[in-house]
Amino acid sequence: MIILEQLFLWFLFYSFCGWVYESILVSVQEHRPVNRGFLNGPLCPIYGTGAVLAIVLLGSVRNPALVFVISAVGACLLEYATSWAMEKMFHARWWDYSNFRFNLNGRICLIGALVFGIGGVTIVNVIQPQVADVTAMIPMQMLHWLSVACAILAAIDTVVTVAGVVNLEDSLGQLKATVSRYGDAMRERIGAVGDAVSDASGKVGETWQSGKDMSMELMLKVRDAAGSMLNRQQRRMIASFPKLRTEHNNEMLQQLRDTFEKLYRGR
Structure with missing residues (x-):
């Protein structure tokens, strides 16, 4: 139970980091402030999902080159699947890399794969050990309540967002x-x-x-x-x-x- 709660908190942390990265990147591209993210809260769940998968699957891999390749390929598969699923669900394409060289159906591109590969190596080898140390310091009772509260807020946010966007x-x-x-x-x-x-x-x-x-x-x-x-x-x-x-x-x-x-x- 504790490991699941820790994984959930890690998911939230990396989702927030992804939101910050996306908001800055798109704001610079658009020359205006952009509050990026599918949910109302400051979260990009696709980043949290990818990061947690990398931590679980690649945490024991010591070869950075292998971590890079698996992270790049895995993140692209996740991004492609997410793009396809959201398009089928909402009848809309949320992002498009058609103007980038070496893209696949506008859903993924080579530059994105490189960024995800570098991100995977950085998370697994540099960031996650520090994050794990911090979460290990959280008292068990607080960990339970924090996880429950965040899960309820995230669920409400998801329901409100989907209900508003579906039409x-x-x-x-x-x-x-x-x-x-x-x-x-x-x-x-x-x-x-x-x-x-x-x-x-x-x-x-x-x-x-x-x-x-x-x-x-x-x-x-x-x-x-x-x-x-x-x-x-x-x-x-x-x-x-x-x-x-x-x-x-x-x-x-x-x-x-x-x-x-x-x-x-x-x-």
Whole structure:
């Protein structure tokens, strides 16, 4: 029981480290603060899972080169499987390495494998011995209560997140229909300015290609509609995952990003 509780705390620790790493990396890439992570709390569970697996499976391996290779390959398998499973569950692609050389279906890439390999060696040989010493100092009673409390919080966070995100496609579809109606109404008001608003067939994308021509009034309406039709979890995912793509309403999602960016920059 104690070893399971320690493993769970290690999982939380490395999930937090992964969240810090991802948040800094994506914030630098996007030139804005990004609160990275699928859950509401500061955790990236895929990192915690990978780290704990490395600790359990490679803790007794003394060859750094072997640890590197197994960590790189194992982490890529985990990342690929996670990407595929989340896409099937939520009908969305959460990250995409298609712009990186030597990628596999955009789910994993060579540079990521190298980073994971180095991370595996660092965790197994450098960080984990120190982490194990610290957790061994926690009194048994405190270890029990800490594990239970953290497990309850993590479970609640997972349920809230999944419940909020599962209908993302439907919410985007409703938003697309609403924006199309806004465009039709404005079209009747200001005349046939096809590239400023959506056309009568509801193809939002054709009219949003030229963002500079979209009126400020329409962009503000889009922002307000998104705020009311997308719940907090969905809005957070759109902000946290710049590469997020959906199966059926991806055009709406990308054009929504463009609108937010133009409003943020004041056009």
